[in-house]
Amino acid sequence: MTALENQTFGEEYRVTGHIDVFSINKKMKAFECYESISAFNQLQNLKDGFLVTANLLVRAKLFKRVVLFDEHPFSGGDKEWTRSATALGHKIKYVPNSIVNHPARSTWPEMTQKLRRTTGGKITIFPDYKISAFRSFFPPIEAASHIIKHKNSNLRVKTLVFLVAYRIQALLIFFINKKRAIHTRAYMREHLP
Structure with missing residues (x-):
């Protein structure tokens, strides 16, 4: 909060800043x-x-003016809400020294829990969201491009990140198909006799 104490922003602003992902190891x-x-x-x-809500300050009046924040059990409500606010013309102020520290997920169970949540959110928000099973056999080229460009990481970190991205890409196929099947069964129970 100290980064924002001496700054004033109009009611129409959303204020955000850097999110520092840290490790305890x-x-x-x-x-x-x-x-x-x-x-x-x-x-x-x-x-x-869009913005994630891990580092987002919004005045209560503005928050209430925009579409209700979807608190469904998956992920993506923050993206929907911030896109709605942008569509209504509300501005964003990025304050570089407004920093939130967020612990990194460090285990495979923590990562799969996040993947289930975020994949479920994508399918809930974008029902046509797909990933080709064929694509899961190939290295994640888009991720590789992002990893290579990352300036503050050494070769060990970049290699580990690429391997994790590859593993995640393959697992996403499973989650998407499973979530789609769950949504289809729920829809059928609700809409068919």
């Missing part, structure tokens, strides 16, 4: 490396037209 584990590069890139999110 001296030497980061593979999943922590992955999170340090791939999670919470608020500047990129800003360019893509």
Whole structure:
């Protein structure tokens, strides 16, 4: 909060800043490396037209003016809400020294829990969201491009991040198909006699 104490913003502003993903270990584990590069890139999110709520300040009046925040059990409500606010013309102020520290997920169970939640959110928000099973056999080229460009990481970290990204890409196929089957069964129970 100290980064914002001497600044004033109009009611129409949403204020955001950097999210620092940290590890409690001296030497980061593979999943922590992955999170340090791939999670919470608020500047990129800003360019893509949304923000995550891990570092977002909004006045109560503005929050109530925008569509209700969807608190469904999956993920993505923050993206929907911030996109709605942007569509209504509400501005975003990025304050670089407004920093939130967020612990990196460090184990495979923590990572799969996040993947289930985020994949469920994508399917809930975008019912046509798909990933080709064929694609899961190939290296994650888009992720590799992002990993290579990351300036503050050494070769060990970049290699670990790439391997985790590859493993996640293959697992996403399973989650998407499973979530789609669950949604289809729920829809059928609700809408068919």
